[in-house]
Amino acid sequence: MDLMYVTQLLLASLAGLSVGSFLNVVSDRIPAGQSLVSPPSHCPSCETRIRSVDLIPLVSYLVLRGRCRACAATIPIRTLWVEFATGVIFALLWVKFGWSYQGVAMMAYTGLFLAVFIIDLEHHIIPNKVILVGLVASLAIASFWPGVGPVKALIGAGAGFGILLALYLIPGFVIGEGDVKLAAVVGAATGFPIVAVGLGLSFVMGGVVAMLLIITRRSRRKAEIPFGPFIAASAMITLVWGDSILAWYLAQFAILR
Numbered sequence: 001m002d003l004m005y006v007t008q009l010l011l012a013s014l015a016g017l018s019v020g021s022f023l024n025v026v027s028d029r030i031p032a033g034q035s036l037v038s039p040p041s042h043c044p045s046c047e048t049r050i051r052s053v054d055l056i057p058l059v060s061y062l063v064l065r066g067r068c069r070a071c072a073a074t075i076p077i078r079t080l081w082v083e084f085a086t087g088v089i090f091a092l093l094w095v096k097f098g099w100s101y102q103g104v105a106m107m108a109y110t111g112l113f114l115a116v117f118i119i120d121l122e123h124h125i126i127p128n129k130v131i132l133v134g135l136v137a138s139l140a141i142a143s144f145w146p147g148v149g150p151v152k153a154l155i156g157a158g159a160g161f162g163i164l165l166a167l168y169l170i171p172g173f174v175i176g177e178g179d180v181k182l183a184a185v186v187g188a189a190t191g192f193p194i195v196a197v198g199l200g201l202s203f204v205m206g207g208v209v210a211m212l213l214i215i216t217r218r219s220r221r222k223a224e225i226p227f228g229p230f231i232a233a234s235a236m237i238t239l240v241w242g243d244s245i246l247a248w249y250l251a252q253f254a255i256l257r
């Protein structure tokens, strides 16, 4: 491992930590209908403006031991894991893609889908603002993505929306309106026909986790578990390995024949 490699890996991690820090702001303010830029970061308990020395991703949380410097109110642990996770994901993406178009685009997708993941997990909603920004960004990125392009992106968005809308209309099938709209974003990002992998995977993951939660009696009904986080996680996995997953899946049928 040479110095250049380590430096760039560190740079990708730092970019991830900063984006993670911003995602915490997004996840706090968008569901509350607040502006992202003003007022500057402040403690939600005592309203004290947070000094810039206390806004360093990861480090500040650990130095302050998860408490506000002014009033000692608890800072949610989510602040820490979101920063950490974004840093790690950015580092892994850089290792796989480098600073290529796909690498940087995947970092943008990470921001989008992590925001959906956190907000839906905490509030059981996917804000229209996030959906709209996500749809426009995904269509733009996918237009230059190898093997996708603007036509497949548009068809993918329509297909994703259509598939989940059909499921949404089935009585007793528990998915929300936000999930239907999110499927359009995933379809735009992955394109057609890979969107089928993304949505299929989300049902597999959602089903497994729902079963585990019901078995361990943490949740009684399916409706208590938001589906958006599964769609968001599947979208990320599909964007990286979608082609391989589709090839593997189709190969299973070839063996059966």
Ligand SMILES: [Zn+2]
Pocket (backbone or CB within 6 Å): 043, 044, 045, 046, 047, 048, 068, 069, 070, 071, 072, 073
């Ligand atoms: Zn405070």
